[in-house]
Every structure is written in C-alpha cells, then in structure tokens.
Amino acid sequence: MKQAPDAIYIITASPARAEALKQTIVLRGFDEIVCLSLVEALRAFPPTPPALVIVDPEGEVRSLLALMELIPQGVKRLVLSDEFDEAVFLACHDAGARDFMVKPVPEAYLVSRVISTLQECRLEQISAQKDQILIEMGVISPRSGLLTTPHLLKQLKQMTEALSANASDGALSLLIVELEGCQNTNSETAEAALMAQVGALLKDSARGLDWVGEYFMDKYAIVLPQTGKRGATALGRRLLERFSDLSFLNAEGSMQKLRVRIGIAEYSGCRHYEDLLSQALQQLQLAPGENPGSLKPV
Structure with missing residues (x-):
C-alpha cells in the first residue's frame, strides 16, 4: 500500500473543527494536511491513503464506526472523543485506532502524539523496505515473512x-x-x-x-x-x-x-x-x- 509521506487527513463533522485542528499542527512543518468532512470520507475515502488520520466525530458515533471500517489497514488512526464510551473505545481499538483521546486535549500533547505516530510510521516503512530487500536476496520468505x-x-x-x-x-x-x-x-x-x-x-x-x-x-x-x-x-x-x-x-x-x-x-x-x-x-x-x-x- 503506497502512502503519501507524512500526509495527515483531518476528518470532522464540521469545517470549523477541522480548521481548528489544522491550525494546531500546521506550523510544525508536516508535508500535507487535508481536511475532509465525515460525509465526504464516508462517501469516498481517498485512493492514496495518508500516513495518519485524525478523526473528531463531534458526537457522530455511528459515522465514526463506519469510517473506521473504510480506513485501509496500516494507516495510523487518532480519535478525539467528546466522552469516554467503553464500547466505542473497544470498537475503535479493534479497528486499529491506538490513540483514543477524550477532549479537551492539550495542544502540546496532540502535537506530540502526531509527531510520535508519524515517526513510528516512517520506521515501519523503513523496516518494510529492508524486509523487501531480504526477500529479494532470498533471506526472508515472501510466503511467511520468516527466514528461508x-x-x-x-x-x-x-x-x-x-x-x-x-x-x-x-x-x-x-x-x-x-x-x-x-x-x-x-x-x-x-x-x-x-x-x-x-x-x-x-x-x-x-x-x-x-x-x-x-x-x-x-x-x-x-x-x-x-x-x-x-x-x-x-x-x-x-x-x-x-x-x-x-x-x-x-x-x-x-x-x-x-x-x-x-x-x-x-x-x-x-x-x-x-x-x-x-x-x-x-x-x-x-x-x-x-x-x-x-x-x-x-
């Protein structure tokens, strides 16, 4: 799966919330930040997935859970929620969201998690590239990912x-x-x-x-x-x-x-x-x- 390097998609229910989140992280030098509404994302998720998706459903729980199913595997997910709901948290976790934060979230902490997540994504991409080289050399089996x-x-x-x-x-x-x-x-x-x-x-x-x-x-x-x-x-x-x-x-x-x-x-x-x-x-x-x-x- 080809990803846009360091690209971040912000998906919210309202344009105002998306813009506020974008302004929080836009000055940190990330490659690309795209704002999408929940309706747009549910209608057609972009064909080239980003490295990170930040979702603030603003209370739209059903839309959030539907969106989690559409996001391709391997894409990092950060969910901002108005309150902690165990069922929603578990559903998001099972769908691959490892960051689930209850608002209000301090700006410094949000930026810290974004930077850390993107760094983790880069390391995974580097590891995948190394594994591909080892597969081509016959050291790792493409069938199982283990040694030949x-x-x-x-x-x-x-x-x-x-x-x-x-x-x-x-x-x-x-x-x-x-x-x-x-x-x-x-x-x-x-x-x-x-x-x-x-x-x-x-x-x-x-x-x-x-x-x-x-x-x-x-x-x-x-x-x-x-x-x-x-x-x-x-x-x-x-x-x-x-x-x-x-x-x-x-x-x-x-x-x-x-x-x-x-x-x-x-x-x-x-x-x-x-x-x-x-x-x-x-x-x-x-x-x-x-x-x-x-x-x-x-």
Missing part, C-alpha cells in the same frame, strides 16, 4: 559448531512446528493470508534473540540460543495456546482449525546440527500436540 530454510539451517549449523568447538556447557534448543490443513483453504489468497498469520504468530511468540524460519514446505523451526528444554517447552505450550485461536475458511466453506504438532530437541554434545534436527523430528512423530497439555514441562 537455507538461512535458518545456516544459523543452526553455526550455533552447534560454536558449542562443539568450545566444548562449553552453553544451552541451545530447537523447536519444530508442523501444521496440517494449511493447503485446505478455499483460495490462493486465503492461503497467503493464513501463511502471513502463521508467520506473524510464530515471530511474535519468539524472543528477539531467537531465529524463526520455515523448515521446507510444511514445517517451521525456531532456534533458541542460550535456552534449555524447559524454556523451549514453555514456548511450545505458548504456541499451542495461540494456534488454538487460529482458524480459516476451508475449501468446503466451513471454518477449520489447524492441526499443530511440536517437536523439541536440546543440544547435548551433538556432533552435527542434523542430529538436533533428527531429535526434534522424532519427538514430532511421537507427540502430536492436540492441546497445550501434550507438552509437559521438564
């Missing part, structure tokens, strides 16, 4: 060789996740969306120092440095819990859950990284992960 199999195995090999060479007591664990049912989606678009969800779930569940990637076509692997089997088991249980909430529309037109199996291996003087893979795959065959209770803490 060759690069994951490269990291695993380097870690096991380092532990073996140092003859140290350092910990290392490997977790392999097998998913059944991914190919039973009702379309290629649905399969791509499911793979993106799976990749995001795996990445979000792991830590910053872990290496998460695809393991050939039907499995995923997580390399956990400085982690014993107890820590790997805790991650496995967390994954099973999170996957239990994931379902998709299958080819028969009904909602289906993924079947998840997890195998765990711990480095204990393995002569080769393939030994670690074999151990994890054997555990995968022995212990199907139907529920979180199937992975017992060590």
Whole structure:
C-alpha cells in the first residue's frame, strides 16, 4: 500500500473543527494536511491513503464506526472523543485506532502524539523496505515473512559448531512446528493470508534473540540460543495456546482449525546440527500436540 509521506487527513463533522485542528499542527512543518468532512470520507475515502488520520466525530458515533471500517489497514488512526464510551473505545481499538483521546486535549500533547505516530510510521516503512530487500536476496520468505530454510539451517549449523568447538556447557534448543490443513483453504489468497498469520504468530511468540524460519514446505523451526528444554517447552505450550485461536475458511466453506504438532530437541554434545534436527523430528512423530497439555514441562 503506497502512502503519501507524512500526509495527515483531518476528518470532522464540521469545517470549523477541522480548521481548528489544522491550525494546531500546521506550523510544525508536516508535508500535507487535508481536511475532509465525515460525509465526504464516508462517501469516498481517498485512493492514496495518508500516513495518519485524525478523526473528531463531534458526537457522530455511528459515522465514526463506519469510517473506521473504510480506513485501509496500516494507516495510523487518532480519535478525539467528546466522552469516554467503553464500547466505542473497544470498537475503535479493534479497528486499529491506538490513540483514543477524550477532549479537551492539550495542544502540546496532540502535537506530540502526531509527531510520535508519524515517526513510528516512517520506521515501519523503513523496516518494510529492508524486509523487501531480504526477500529479494532470498533471506526472508515472501510466503511467511520468516527466514528461508537455507538461512535458518545456516544459523543452526553455526550455533552447534560454536558449542562443539568450545566444548562449553552453553544451552541451545530447537523447536519444530508442523501444521496440517494449511493447503485446505478455499483460495490462493486465503492461503497467503493464513501463511502471513502463521508467520506473524510464530515471530511474535519468539524472543528477539531467537531465529524463526520455515523448515521446507510444511514445517517451521525456531532456534533458541542460550535456552534449555524447559524454556523451549514453555514456548511450545505458548504456541499451542495461540494456534488454538487460529482458524480459516476451508475449501468446503466451513471454518477449520489447524492441526499443530511440536517437536523439541536440546543440544547435548551433538556432533552435527542434523542430529538436533533428527531429535526434534522424532519427538514430532511421537507427540502430536492436540492441546497445550501434550507438552509437559521438564
């Protein structure tokens, strides 16, 4: 989705309110500020979305909720409300609004949130550009957003060789996740969306120092440095819990859950990284992960 850099859309029920908000932030050097009425925005949201949308519905709650559905995903949203209504707040949050402010809002704070949000947007765009470069280099899979199999195995090999060479007591664990049912989606678009969800779930569940990637076509692997089997088991249980909430529309037109199996291996003087893979795959065959209770803490 192409966005206008640093562009801000102010959407309100009245032109006077839109102009007042614009004057609050116009002197701060932003690239573009466009004022729209709720009616205009609901009739046709601009084809090139901005980086940030500021919405002040001025009591028009139904219009606000309808507008939240029209704003494209990835666009930052800042909502100004006359009062705090929990149902409206939750609806806006579920639609992607992470800033929900009850008026009156101090000008300095409003400008601060606008600057912070635009900076966050720029960082996300830079990160997306870097990921695209890594995809073109074959490091990241466009299917899941995770490491490709060759690069994951490269990291695993380097870690096991380092532990073996140092003859140290350092910990290392490997977790392999097998998913059944991914190919039973009702379309290629649905399969791509499911793979993106799976990749995001795996990445979000792991830590910053872990290496998460695809393991050939039907499995995923997580390399956990400085982690014993107890820590790997805790991650496995967390994954099973999170996957239990994931379902998709299958080819028969009904909602289906993924079947998840997890195998765990711990480095204990393995002569080769393939030994670690074999151990994890054997555990995968022995212990199907139907529920979180199937992975017992060590």
